[in-house]
Amino acid sequence: MSADTLLIGAVAYHERVVPIWEVFREYFNAQGIAVDYVLYSNYERQVEALLSGRIDIGWNTNTAYVRARHESGRPVRILGMRDVDSDWATLVVTRKGQGVEKVSDLSGKRLALGSRDSGHAAILPLYYLAKEGLNPSAGELIRFDTDMGKHGDTGDSELKVLRAVADGKADAGAVGAPIWASLKNKADPLIQGLEVQWRSEDYYHCNFTCLDSPEQGPLSRWSEALLAMDYNDPGLRNAMDLEGVKKWLPGDENGYATLAQAMADQGYLG
Amino acid sequence: MTSPPAEAATRSLDAGDIEFGDGLEILLSTVFQSAEPGQTIDVATSSRATALELPGWARSTGHSAEQDWKETNQDGQRFIVRVRRGDVTPVLAPDLPARGDPMPLRLGTQFHTSDLISAAPERIPDSADPSYGLVPLGSIPEAGGPDYAWRLNRHDDLWAEDLTDLTERATSSQWDATSDIPWSEALDLPEEVEQAVAQVMTFIASNEYVALYVPAKFLPRVNAAFVDILMWLASHINDEARHVEVFTKRALIGGQRGYALASTQMSLHSLLEEDDFSSASLLLNVLGEGTFIDLLGFVSRNAPDAATAACARLAHRDEQRHVHFGISHVRRTQKLDPDSTSQLIGAVEARAAKLATLTGLSPVLLESLTILASGSARTAELRRGAAAVNELTKLMEVNRIRRLRAAGFDLETSHYLSELHTPNLM
DSSP, X not given: OOXXXXXXXXXXXXXXXXXXXXXXXXXXXXXXXXXXXXXXXXXXXXXXXXXXXXXSEEEEOHHHHHHHHHHHSSOEEEEEEEHHHHTBOEEEEEETTSOOOSGGGGTTXXXXXXXXXXXXXXXXXXXXXXXXXXXXXXXXXXXXXXXXXXXXTTOHHHHHHHHHHHXXXXXXXXXXXXXXXXHHHTTOGGGTTEEEEEEXXXXXXXXXXXXXXSOXXXXXXXXXXXXXXXXXXXXXXXXXXHHTOSSEXXXXXXXXXXXXHHHHHTTTTO | OBOOXXXXXSEEXXXXXXXXXXXXXXXXXXXXXHSOXXXXXXXXXXXXXXXXXXXXXXXXXXXXXXXXXXXXETTEEEEEEEXXXXXXXXXXXXOOOOOOOOOOOBXXXXXOHHHHHHHSSSOXXXXXXXXXXXXXXXXXXXXXXXXXXXXXXXXXXXXXXXXXXHHHHHHHTOOXXXXXXXXXXXXXXXXXXXXXXXXXXXXXXXXXXXXXXXXXXXXXXXXXXXXXXXXXXHHHHHHHHHHHHHHHHHHHHTSOOOOXXXXXXXXXXXXXXXXXXXXXXXXXXXXIIHHHHHHHHHHHXXXXXXXXXXXXXXXXXXXXXXXXXXXXXXXXXXXXXXXXHHHHHHXXXXXXXXXXXXXXXXXXXXXXXXXXXXXSSSHHHHHHHHXXXXXHHHHHHXXXXXXXXXXXXXXXXXXHHHHHSOTTOO
């Protein structure tokens, strides 16, 4: 490993992470940017590695980014995000025909949430619903804390949320808009009796995070190469589909203000 | 929900109350594909839930939702989402060309394979890229598929005149080894005759195995661009599978069993080793199956029962196609490349060298053929049967030389190759 190889951290939330990064590594290397990747089993370990300089770039969830920014003690920089990260949203769904017109109609109902460390399926839903005047008590919340450390990436807790609503064990559930779109696209029977009642404002989701340092040249070149990835390149399409991206965008810190506030309010930032 | 934008969209779509999962995604896909990248489309729906799902659909399909608002009129509420079309191409290939002419039909209803090959919008190439995919004739391949590694990539190395007509005939003359043979006719033969028939049928079945394996060995090496060759080889394989079936059935139907002779195995094994397509065609189609045509003709004429005769007659019809292909292919190969002649001769010589220890047709088989043709083991009939077998041997040689001549070899070479041909017949 040469000293000028950029080391990228990613969390192994699924087997597909390996083929994705094998293709991406080849792509960057072909651009003349030496890159390698290292996989972590959870975002906490990855943030720790980023802050201690063991990796140069972390492919972070929004929650991991906010934590890294909070804990770094110095500025962090965003090198890019997926198109899908630029207008992520949380949906609240119910069974069809529940007569829910607005969020406050869910008052006193049982609300299912995804993993406790998921920004989109647990932290932000509580924050937004509170802004809409809905503050479910602990007894009204049904939490599915699965795959902890992966911040909801596996989608497992969201599927459990939807199952709970479909089975009548919860009256409403919070999930990310992408998983709902994906289940809709394949006409998944799980959601056929469900409908969307509410959609949050858009917020940012994952990003590539690096520490701000005087030597930003290689990182800037890496970012430019990332943004130049072409979904119409046959060699990249499959890996980009697996990563759920059609276009990489620059990203900025403005899309994380709400989550940072929500994490602070809910005691996630110590 | 915000207020309507001041600027009008490029176009609009009233989706009514159709929802995702009920066909809305198809409607949207059609409309967005016909729009240009960057254009905006106002999608109106009477369903609030659908309006809330539209941004997620847009993102997952490479577009982006920009704004949404609500309108109220006498019909009630409409929710509108403005979506900007992205520049994602769903299929990594050029646009489909304009619709062309329909394919020709014969007698107003029949779509012949040779017409498909000649009228398809793309010609079958003379040589094809070894990495070519499983791309049906006339279709447009999408970029990004895996690279294949076909070994047979020159059409001339595999083709023969009449190939598609032969394939057509193979398809139209299929038969059923279960119900097209009068099996009950085979049940009452005397023991010595049944034993002889079982031995001859076992011998034929063994030989049909190699006729099955040889084309089957080459088929997966053939470039997928050569669909005419693939269809031919598949029909050949299908024929031979049925021959294995029918002769195995005939061998066993009377309760008798025959020997799978080592000399037969040795001969067939050497045929399976040939790795050049044209050489294998000479050895199998011209020499082997050619000689077998005479054997099958002999069996159908002399069989002691109608079932055995029917098995031989139907297989004979199929083998004629295979022999026709072989003669036509070998003749063409020599015409296109005169140097190929020595290679073809070399293949026959090499096989003969491997079979140097085989001195003649097995006595077990000769005996069985004689009894089969005699219809009994009595002296008077045996004389007639032996004469018929002698006639067969002569006929095989005459016809073998005739076929070699038709395949483009001169008279002297034809005699030489016929001499070298395996005494095992196939």
